[in-house]
Amino acid sequence: MSNLHLPPFDAGFGVYVHWPFCQAKCPYCDFNSHVRRGGIDEARFVKAFARELQHMADLAPGREVGSIFFGGGTPSLMKPETVGAILEAIGRNWSIQPGCEITLEANPTSVEAGRFAGYRAAGINRVSLGVQSLVEADLKALGRMHTVGEALVAVSIAAKHFERFSFDLIYARPGQTVEAWREELVEALAHAPTHLSLYQLTIEAGTPFKALHEAGKLVIPDNDLARALYDATQDICEKYGMPAYEVSNHARPGDECRHNLLYWRYGEYAGVGPGAHGRLYTERGRRAFSTERSPEAWLEYVERDGHGIVSDETLSGENEADEFLLMGLRLREGIDPKRFAGLRGRGFDKRRIEALAAEGLLESCNDGRLRVSHEGFPVLDAIVADLAA
Numbered sequence: 001m002s003n004l005h006l007p008p009f010d011a012g013f014g015v016y017v018h019w020p021f022c023q024a025k026c027p028y029c030d031f032n033s034h035v036r037r038g039g040i041d042e043a044r045f046v047k048a049f050a051r052e053l054q055h056m057a058d059l060a061p062g063r064e065v066g067s068i069f070f071g072g073g074t075p076s077l078m079k080p081e082t083v084g085a086i087l088e089a090i091g092r093n094w095s096i097q098p099g100c101e102i103t104l105e106a107n108p109t110s111v112e113a114g115r116f117a118g119y120r121a122a123g124i125n126r127v128s129l130g131v132q133s134l135v136e137a138d139l140k141a142l143g144r145m146h147t148v149g150e151a152l153v154a155v156s157i158a159a160k161h162f163e164r165f166s167f168d169l170i171y172a173r174p175g176q177t178v179e180a181w182r183e184e185l186v187e188a189l190a191h192a193p194t195h196l197s198l199y200q201l202t203i204e205a206g207t208p209f210k211a212l213h214e215a216g217k218l219v220i221p222d223n224d225l226a227r228a229l230y231d232a233t234q235d236i237c238e239k240y241g242m243p244a245y246e247v248s249n250h251a252r253p254g255d256e257c258r259h260n261l262l263y264w265r266y267g268e269y270a271g272v273g274p275g276a277h278g279r280l281y282t283e284r285g286r287r288a289f290s291t292e293r294s295p296e297a298w299l300e301y302v303e304r305d306g307h308g309i310v311s312d313e314t315l316s317g318e319n320e321a322d323e324f325l326l327m328g329l330r331l332r333e334g335i336d337p338k339r340f341a342g343l344r345g346r347g348f349d350k351r352r353i354e355a356l357a358a359e360g361l362l363e364s365c366n367d368g369r370l371r372v373s374h375e376g377f378p379v380l381d382a383i384v385a386d387l388a389a
Contacts, residue, residue: 011267013060014067014259015090017049018273019075020295023107023145042082048302049272050089052291055307056270057093059287060280063268065094067101067259070124076106080118087123101126101164101258108154108167109146116161127158128197128257129167134184138173155191164255166195171233172226173201174219182232189240194255198233199248200226227378234374247330247377264331266324274298274308286320288313317343322388329384334363334371352386 021040057063068090070083083104090096103126104119106112116127131151133139139148146154151167158165169188171181188196201220203213213220221229237243242250246264249257262269271278275293279286291308292298298308315323321344328335341347353370356362361376361383376383 011265012066012262013063013094013267014069014262014269015053015065015094016259016269016271016273016276016278017068017070017075017086018271018276018291019070019072019078020274020293021077022072022074023077024143040077042079044299046082046085046089048299048308049086050092051302052272052307053086053089053093053270055309056272056278056280059282060268060270063094065090065096065100067262068096068103069259070104072105074107074112074130075104076112076115076119080115080122083119083124084122103128103257103259105130106154106158107146108151110150110153113150113154113157116157120161125162126164126166126257127162129154129158129165131155131167131188132170133173134169134187135180138176141174142170152191164194165192166197166251166257167192168197168199170199170201172221172229174221176221176229178225178228178232181229182236185233185236186240189236189242193240193252194242195249195251195257196237196242197249198237200230230378243332244377245332247380261331264327266320266327284314286315288315317345325388326384329370329372329380329387332371334365334369337368337370348387352389356383356386 068087070078070086075083087102102124104124105128106116106119108129108131119127129151130144132142132144134148134151136148139146139151155165155167167188169184171185185198203210203220220226234244237250242252244250245256246260249260251257267279268281269278270280271289271291274291274295275298276291278289280289281287288311289309290311292301292310301308301310321340324340324343325335337348348370353362353364356376357364361373361379363371363373365371372380372383
């Protein structure tokens with residue numbers, strides 16, 4: 001096995017597939033997503049995905065795939081046959097673990113919900129639905145293409161076809177009160193009893209929401225209200241047996257998204273498709289990859305070179321330690337300080353740990369792990385910066 005350049009610490013291996021197309025661009029979104037009115041040549045994309053997967057497998061051979069995630073964009077705009085062909089290509093390049101988690105992100109419109117049986121037959125065993133709100137006016141304000149009724153029908157269809165499913169909601173929306181959010185969240189928990197992703201609305205550079213916000217036409221909750229909304233989120237989800245296992249993700253114990261855990265536990269993953277990112281361990285060490293963001297340029301690169309990689313950086317031990325810290329402290333389970341020390345070449349400054357613990361922001365567990373406290377999560381970025389310094 002030594003010639004396969006396996007990572008010194010094995011937190012698993014997964015594959016991320018980026019489908020970059022959407023029906024419309026949401027005004028808050030800064031993801032690599034594109035609207036194309038002329039139709040998509042899915043057969044051409046399948047061939048390109050297969051070629052790029054082969055290239056990644058040449059870089060990281062002999063792995064066993066524990067999770068696969070189709071993200072975007074809107075992967076539920078793909079034909080089920082396209083999904084099946086990409087899964088076959090993954091299986092040609094690596095062995096796939098029995099019980100591998102295979103997730104597809106989907107929009108909850110009636111058109112896409114109608115394809116769920118096809119996705120299940122193709123091999124998808126978990127879906128994540130972009131519901132975003134259970135308030136009609138807010139869905140419109142967020143630029144979503146579905147109604148609340150359509151979303152709930154899609155959730156019920158997902159529940160019929162998939163043992164594991166989740167949906168997303170955005171909170172800290174303009175005009176939202178704590179009481180209204182509590183009611184909405186309780187309703188959501190009735191429809192998603194095992195996993196929910198709950199994201200606080202952030203204003204991202206380059207988005208229409210950013211321009212509206214700067215012009216004073218879009219007002220979001222201030223810090224105090226945002227904190228009250230966050231606290232209400234934690235309170236209700238814990239009462240319903242779905243505590244946060246990561247800053248924005250809540251699950252019944254055992255129903256966590258395995259692919260996302262792979263990222264946060266600093267595992268290894270191949271990223272394919274326009275604008276995908278990956279982290280692979282090769283003879284040069286851990287490498288950070290990213291691919292061309294433009295779908296058409298990516299296709300041309302892959303057809304010419306066998307891959308669309310535009311950035312390939314071998315990470316230093318310090319870079320790895322920083323990434324490990326940034327990802328791992330998002331998790332409620334925290335991190336193993338020994339792994340950090342192994343990457344960084346030195347351990348944490350004990351005085352910093354003690355100071356953060358004294359402020360109630362950091363906790364040491366009985367098994368030696370270090371984790372951010374409930375009080376610390378809202379200021380996570382500052383804690384990470386303090387520990388990494």
